[in-house]
Amino acid sequence: MCQELALDVPLVSGWPKSVRSVVLHIISMAHYAIVAARGWAANSINARVRLNAQNDRLTQQVELLREQLRIKDARMARILPEHRPHYRPVERMAIVELKAAQGWTVAQTAREFLIEPATVASWLKRIDEQEPDALVQLSQPVNRFPDFVRYIVQRLKVVCPSLGKRKIAQMLARAGLHLGTTTVQRVLKEKPTKPPTAPAEAPVPTGRVVMANYPDHVHHVDLTVVPTSAGLWASWLPLALPQTWPFAWWVAVVIDHFSRRAMGVAVFKKQPTSVEVRTFLGRLYAKTKPKYIVCDKGSQFWCEGFKAWCKRRGIRPRFGAIGRYGSIAVLERFVRTLKEECTRRILVPLRRDDLRRELVFYFEWYNEYRPHEYIGGETPNEVYYGRRAASMATRVEPRAAWPAAAPCAAPRVPIRGAPGQRMRLVFEYHAGRKHLPIVKLAAA
Template sequence: MSQKIEIINIALRLIVKTAVLAAGFSGRARKRSLKRLAGMDIYEKDKELIFLRDKITQLQTQVSILQKALKKQNNKKRYTIREKLFILCYMEAFQIPRRRVTEHLGIARSTLYRWLKNIEEKAQAVVPANITPAELAALVWQITKANEGWGRFRIANQLKLLGVFLSASTVRNILNRPEPRKTPSKAPKPKQTEDKTEARSIPAWYPNHVWSIDTTIVYKWGLLEVHVCVIIDHFSRKIMAAVPLEGPNAGWVINAMDEAIEKYGSPKHIISDQGSVFISEAFAECLKNNNRIKHRLGAIGKKGSIAVTERANKTLKYCWLKRVPIIKGIDHLHDLCNEFQVWYNSWRPHMSLDGNRPDDVFFGNLPERPAPDANSVPTEIETRYFRQARITGYRLKKAG
């Protein structure tokens, strides 16, 4: 109806515009004396006439187009609700099949099916059968507040480890809705910090097949640099070592390497960047003495070759140590790195592992995938609060 009124208004404006142009021209003509009109140049008269004829032709074309659109809209029949119900009752009373509705009543079958679909949708219950339980929504909010850097995919993977099937889109919808009662009214919006697959991934086919090693810098007391050596297994993404170093030299890196090998065994390959520590003779001797580990150097400027370790460094610095107010010394940093290893390996779902934990993949204890209809909160959930980083981990008790 509003479209129809708008078309009529446009047509009226065009008609008024034509009348104003004509009136203006006639007014100008009246003001001119016959003597002046007779004295006008013939070329000026021709220009004026050509201009007015073109303008009138344009306006006539626009009016014609609008008239056709209005006529076409008027020909399109719209049935009221009463007429639709009458047609359906008529078909039911005289047993007219749906496939012959066009023959009997002149109505397209697609139109009839659209009517019936609308009736069926309105007849459904107001509350859908697959509505998310309130206690599950509360658990999603609880996990979000305890791990404010997590995105919807990581939260869905955490729920999968707890035996609850919830898609990432459902998690997003829960977080977009108001928070359930008996919880704070506001919660920090989760940032998208999902792990991205590195551009040049290094293949690893079993645990201890490929390790990568790197050092990163953190600050104790907010001022003094401390190097941390991080070693990670490519297959399981398990942190094999996260050790603060007394100094940035090969001796301390070799000590961290020896501790990791003593605890988990030696890998077949190890990848590092081309830092002076890793291309030293002492580091090469260490690899030779531990079952002749094959050393591979990452390409300069190609971050994909050591991206797994770089991503672990980023998680250590920005998802763990950044939540600690201040690092009070080397012993405090040792405790923080040990807790980080426990949280990263045993509690945190990893995006590159389809939401599984690194320890589950490394030791071959993968949990069963929850059923699609598993939307109830389990009772045997185990939680652990990492006080210094203010992060809460969740898992099933039987998984521990």
């Protein structure tokens, strides 16, 4: 009977023309269902169910990355071997390092990187060559600095790819090695240039910019959406998944304008109401409060309830325009940094407590260890608590012939010990998170 009914159902005319669209819809629906199921499992009272959800998510992520690499390799494999670009000496060293870490044979390494086994074998035979044009190298030469200094800078960029030349120079200065930004730039070499864009109009300052003169003078507060997957796209109208859990979290953040210190964070399953935001701010301001609080004109803030709440606590609200200098742009830059350095570098948890813990770890690292451009390379905690900057301590000088009285890259401080010291880069990770490095120098 079922077979008869199935045979009687006609196919829609022209259905082969829509097969590719149907495939996209099926994959999007599967993604929707899987995320919803994982959200339930990640919050189960059964620890085994939570662990299975985490393992399933990690397994899928590995398979997606493998598919991404397969597509890239397939494109490169279509190019004739003699026409493929050559690996640079530094990249050859990275390949043999990965070979050692993975335990690959020469043949396996050659297969993974689309090269001949004889090529890998020649790299291994010549790995200890010391000539300037050696086949395998740790780094490129830089004026007057020893090789290990170049290696330290380049490895720091590998471990922390989001750091720019100024940030790297500031981090090393805090560790005791003072390098100029131009020196760091020469070591790293220029990144690929981007297509030219039209110059942006200069921001016009308003007449009512609120300036911060001391810690807790001005605070900024805003909300942002953090997807639990790589994005919120869907193949059906409105071409987006709902901005609610389990597909996304809503995160509220507060920063201090004067020190750029991250003051507090809260996580919500859906767009919070004004009451929920006020409850979060009430807990945050139980001991201290700002004179001004800057926010946008979202429904949580641009309402009588929020204005009355501020008035009862003696806080003056200021409502900024998007992109206006001295307005909410300060917090928007922080949110962009938070996503680039934290949420996009981890698998965003499906449990609220787990996500809040990850954000707290990032806030601790951001406040204590990350130098900030706006405050001259100091950390937010150093400015907020009035501590002496770590970059103002004595420095190490790796150049043996460098005169002790000669100036160094800013900030200029005396040399610790004698010139010509050798050192090595030591990484520690805040709370064991690889995206939260703590940079130190140790004697070699």
